[in-house]
Amino acid sequence: MTVTAGNSLLERLRRDPRMHEAVLRFGESIIALVIGLTIGAVILWVSGYSPGEAYYYLFQSSLLDTYGLTSTLSFATPVLLTGLTFAIGARAGLFNIGAEGQLYMGALGATLLAWLAMHVPLLDSPLGTLVGLLLGAALGAGLALIAAMLRVYRGVHEVVSTIMLNWIAYWLVYYLQSQKLYWPKDPTKSIPVPPGARLPLLLPGTELSASFLIAIGFTVFTYYLLWHMVHGYELRASGLSPRAARYAGIDPNRSIMLAFVLGGVAAGLAGAGEVMGRPPHYAITSGLSNLVNMGFDGITVALIGANHPLGMIPAAIFIGALNAGSRAMQAFAGVPLEMVRIVEGVIIIALAVPGILHMIEEYLRRKRELREIAAKEAEASQAG
Amino acid sequence: MPESAALIFAVGVLNAMTPILLTAVGEIIAERAGVVNIGLEGIIMIGAMAATMAAEGFGPLAGLLAGIGVGALLGLLHAVLTAYLKGDHVIPGIGVNTLALGLVPFMLIVYWGSAGQHTVPRYAQVPKIAGYISPMPFIAILIAVAAWYILFKTPTGLKLRSVGENPVAADTVGILVERTQAVAVVVGAALAGLAGAFMSIDWLGVLTKEIAAGRGFIALALVVFSNWNPLWALGGALLFGTFDSLSQWLKVLHTGIPDTLINTLPYVVTLIAVAGVLGRVQPPRHAGIPYRRE
Numbered sequence: 250m251t252v253t254a255g256n257s258l259l260e261r262l263r264r265d266p267r268m269h270e271a272v273l274r275f276g277e278s279i280i281a282l283v284i285g286l287t288i289g290a291v292i293l294w295v296s297g298y299s300p301g302e303a304y305y306y307l308f309q310s311s312l313l314d315t316y317g318l319t320s321t322l323s324f325a326t327p328v329l330l331t332g333l334t335f336a337i338g339a340r341a342g343l344f345n346i347g348a349e350g351q352l353y354m355g356a357l358g359a360t361l362l363a364w365l366a367m368h369v370p371l372l373d374s375p376l377g378t379l380v381g382l383l384l385g386a387a388l389g390a391g392l393a394l395i396a397a398m399l400r401v402y403r404g405v406h407e408v409v410s411t412i413m414l415n416w417i418a419y420w421l422v423y424y425l426q427s428q429k430l431y432w433p434k435d436p437t438k439s440i441p442v443p444p445g446a447r448l449p450l451l452l453p454g455t456e457l458s459a460s461f462l463i464a465i466g467f468t469v470f471t472y473y474l475l476w477h478m479v480h481g482y483e484l485r486a487s488g489l490s491p492r493a494a495r496y497a498g499i500d501p502n503r504s505i506m507l508a509f510v511l512g513g514v515a516a517g518l519a520g521a522g523e524v525m526g527r528p529p530h531y532a533i534t535s536g537l538s539n540l541v542n543m544g545f546d547g548i549t550v551a552l553i554g555a556n557h558p559l560g561m562i563p564a565a566i567f568i569g570a571l572n573a574g575s576r577a578m579q580a581f582a583g584v585p586l587e588m589v590r591i592v593e594g595v596i597i598i599a600l601a602v603p604g605i606l607h608m609i610e611e612y613l614r615r616k617r618e619l620r621e622i623a624a625k626e627a628e629a630s631q632a633g
Numbered sequence: 634m635p636e637s638a639a640l641i642f643a644v645g646v647l648n649a650m651t652p653i654l655l656t657a658v659g660e661i662i663a664e665r666a667g668v669v670n671i672g673l674e675g676i677i678m679i680g681a682m683a684a685t686m687a688a689e690g691f692g693p694l695a696g697l698l699a700g701i702g703v704g705a706l707l708g709l710l711h712a713v714l715t716a717y718l719k720g721d722h723v724i725p726g727i728g729v730n731t732l733a734l735g736l737v738p739f740m741l742i743v744y745w746g747s748a749g750q751h752t753v754p755r756y757a758q759v760p761k762i763a764g765y766i767s768p769m770p771f772i773a774i775l776i777a778v779a780a781w782y783i784l785f786k787t788p789t790g791l792k793l794r795s796v797g798e799n800p801v802a803a804d805t806v807g808i809l810v811e812r813t814q815a816v817a818v819v820v821g822a823a824l825a826g827l828a829g830a831f832m833s834i835d836w837l838g839v840l841t842k843e844i845a846a847g848r849g850f851i852a853l854a855l856v857v858f859s860n861w862n863p864l865w866a867l868g869g870a871l872l873f874g875t876f877d878s879l880s881q882w883l884k885v886l887h888t889g890i891p892d893t894l895i896n897t898l899p900y901v902v903t904l905i906a907v908a909g910v911l912g913r914v915q916p917p918r919h920a921g922i923p924y925r926r927e
Contacts, residue, residue, distance in 0.1 A: 297743075344723050399904070399908055403908040403911050404911045405904070405907050406857070409850055409854045409857070409903075409907060410907075412847055413850065413900040413903050413904045414900075414904075416896075417897045420893050421894070424894050428891055542734065545730075545734065548731075552727075585739050587734075587738040587742070588735065588739055590732075590734050591732055594729065594731035594734070594735055595732060597725075597731055598710070598714075599728075601724040603718050603720035603721070
C-alpha cells in the first residue's frame, strides 16, 4: 500500500532527483515506523499483553480527542527541540547526543529563575519568563560549549564527551534539586516557577503551553538558517566535507562551535520550557523524573525526520503521541510505559538499514523490465 | 571474610575495572577491524538482563554464557548493518541503546514484577574465591592479554588490523574484509555482553534499569585512551576502577561531600583522561567508515 503510493509518486517525480530522494526518505521513515510498531506488537504478545488493546489506548488517548491531541503536542515540544540539537549537529558532521544533559541544564536555568523570584518579586511576571528562558538557553549552550571546545581544541569525540557531560549534568542538577533548590513544602520537587512567570497555556485545562510556539519558531528559524543564510550554508558544507569546506575558505571548527551552541540553546529551551510550561509541577521533580529521556527521544525524532527541520515536525508529533499515550496504555491496558522506548529503538535500528526503499525500487524496476521483455517475446511469438 | 580495608579496596578496584576492561577490549578488537559500535551501553544492559534470566533458571555459568550469547547476537546485527550492508556505524548503536533503555525496565516489570530493580538470588550468582573475590576480574585480565597477543603477535591479528587500517589493500591480498569485520564485531559485542553479565550476576548481585550507567561510553573513551591497545586498556581500566572504588569510599567515609556530587567523579575523570592523551594516539585509519569497493 505504502510502496505503491510511493511508487506512483516516484513516476511523477522521477525528473527531480532531490524530490525523488525526499520521497524515498519519507517512505523509509514510514516503513521504519511500521517495523517498530510491528515488533513492538510481537513483544507485547509474547509478554502476554493484547497488542490491539495496548495500541488502542496508546493512540486513542493521544490522537483521538482534544485533550489527547493537546498533550501529544505538549510532549512533541521538548523532543522537537532536542531533535534539532541532534539534527543541527548532524548537518555539521557531528553526533551530538548531549541534548539530554543540556535539557537538564535548561531546566536548571528555569529553576534558578524560580529561586531568584523568591527574592525579587519583580520577576513574578513575563519579565521572569524571559529571564528563565534566557538562563535555560545559556546553561544548555554552556554545557554544549564544553563538548565543542573539547572537540575543537583537544579532538575528543563528541559521542564520548556528550555522554559524560549528560551524566555530570544529571548528578549536578540532582544535587541542586535535592539539596539547594528544593521546595520546603514538598522537598521531592524544586522551587516551582511563580504563576506570573509561567509560560501561558494555549488552551486552559490542558498541558499545552506557549513552549510549543517556541519549539515551532526555533524549527522554522533552523530551517531558514540552514538553507537561506551564510552561516547555515557554511555549517552544512563543513558537515558534508570539512576538507572541501576549508578549500572554500570556510573554517569547519567555527561551524562545529556554532552547531554545538545552537543545539545547546535548543535543548536548554526545551528544559526551561518543561519547567516553566508544564502543569502541575512547574518544577524539577525528584530524580529528574519529569525530564529523563526527553533528550534521547530527540535523537529518534531527528532520525525519523531525516535531520530536516520540517520533516521533524511530524516525527516529533509521532514521538509526542507515543509519550502522551503511554500513560493511558499503562493505566488501562496495564502495559509498562517503557514499551514505547522499545518501539523507538527498533525504529532507529530499522532506519539504520541503508536504503531499504532503494532496494525495493531496484527490485520493482527489474521486475518491470522482466515483464516488458516477456510481453515483447509474447508479441513476437504471436506475430510469428 | 576480608581481613583488611586495603584488601576490600583492592577487590573493589578489580570489580569496578572488569566491565569497563571487557567492553573496551571488545571494542578495540572491533575498531581495529574498522567497525565502531557505540551500542555497547545497550549491550551491557541487555547482557545483564539475559544473564540474570539464564542464571536463575540454569545457574551462574549459563548466566555468563547468556550474556556472551546476547552480546554476540546484537554484534551480529551490527555487523550485518555495517560490514555487509555498508550502513552508518553510529545509528545502529543509538538504536540498540534506546532499545535497552526500554527493554530492561519493561522486562523488570513484566518478568520479575518489580519496578526499577531486581536482586539476583545467591544461587544464581557467580561463586566467589575465599567468599568474596570473584574469578571474573582475573578472566578479564587474561582476555585482555590474549587479545593483545592475538592482535599484535599473530597473522590473524595482522590481517584484522590491516582491514581497519587499509581495507582496499587487505581486499587486494585476498583477506575477506566483510567476514573479518563481522567476526571482530561479534567477538567485541560478546565481551560487552559478558561485562553486563558480570555486573548483574556477579559484582552487584542486582539488575537495575540503569545498570550500565555510562560504562559503555566510558569504555569507548578508554579505547581512545589506550591507543587501541588492550594492554594499555588494562592500565586505564585499573585507573578507572580505582576512581570508581574511591568514589564509593568517599560516600562511606562521610566526608561532607554530597553523594550526588561524588557520583560525577568517574565521568569527570574520563573526560580529563581522554582530553589529556589525545593528539598522542593513533586511531585505526579506517575505523567507522563503511568500506565500499570501487
